[in-house]
Amino acid sequence: MENKEGVKVVGFWVSPFVHRVRWALKLKGVEYEYIEEDIFNKSPLIFELNPVYAQVPVLVHDGKPLPESCIILEYIDEAWTNNPLLPQHPPERAQARFWVKFAEEKVFPALRGLLFSEGEIQEERLKLAMDVLQKMEEILRGNTFFGGETIGCLDLVLGYISYVLPVWEEIACFKILDPWKYPSLIAWIHNFLDHEAIKGEYMPSKEEMKTYFQWCRKKFM
Template sequence: MENQKGVKVVGFWVSPYVHRVRWALKLKGVEYEYIEEDIFNKSPLLFEINPVHARVPVLVHHGKPLPESCIILEYIDETWKNNPLLPQHPLERAQARFWVKFAEEKVFRVLWGVLCSEGELQEERLKLARDALQTMEEILKGKMFFGGETIGYLDLTLGFISYMLPVWEEIACFKILDPSKYPALIAWIHNFLDHEAIKGEYMPSKEQIKTYFEWRRKAFMPPN
């Protein structure tokens, strides 16, 4: 990997937002120092480098901190030009940003809501999630990755689906990753997890993910 002094990532071991940043750096071949943060007992460092929100991830490059995963991904792409994450054409770049925003709002946040609910509310959220995944299925058809032949910005944003969503399904007793309904997405999951930059980067085990999110689900579940 390229030796890049002064690159640090402050993160939390299970955060999908942190993972996408680490994947991006691995794709670019950028070495970095990883600093684990306890988000339930935040350090003075986190308040110093992200005083507005005090959350992870934070990229520190040559002493300059940058928060928010999507902003970090664009900075990484503009700083290290090899293996581009975003298309070169302005219109295609804008379209990629649109779909990343859609993925954040209509896929990740809705699926988080599915995890932290049950009964009728969970079913309502599941319908919204299925509709959003169907949209993702349509734009993925005929491609290996959302970025085409290579992993791009949207792939990294949706990467949590590949390893985290199956655990969420088990925890909250729902099923959404149906191969008969989302064949392109299922193929994408295999392609994504098999990529050298992804399987070569740290990800927590299924058991670790399950234990953590069982605990978080209980904390976020509405009272009976």
């Protein structure tokens, strides 16, 4: 890996927003220092690095902090040009950004909403979540990754589906990852988790995630 002095990531162990940043640095071959932040008992550091939102992740490069995971991904792609995360041609690049925005504003809230609901409300949210996943299924069809044959920015943004969503399904008693409805997405999950940059990077265990998200569901519902 490239030894790049002055690269740090401030994060929280289970945050999918943090993991996408760590995966991107792994894909680029950039070494970094990881600093764990307790998001329920925030340190002065996070208020110093991200005074507007005081949220993780924060990337610190040569002493300059940058918040917001999708912005960080684009920065990483521009700062280290090997293994590009976004297409090089402007029309394709703009299209990729559109789907990243869709994933952030539509897919994640729809899936997360299932964790914090039950009964009729969860059934309504399930229909919405199935609709947005169907769009992801359609744009993925025929490709190994959303980035084509290599992992791209959208793969990283949606990466939590591969390891967090099954835990949410178990905790909140719903089922959405149907191989008959989403064969391309199911294949993508296996391809994503089997990629060297993903399986070679830290990910929390299923039991750790179950304990944490059970607590979250009980606390926030």
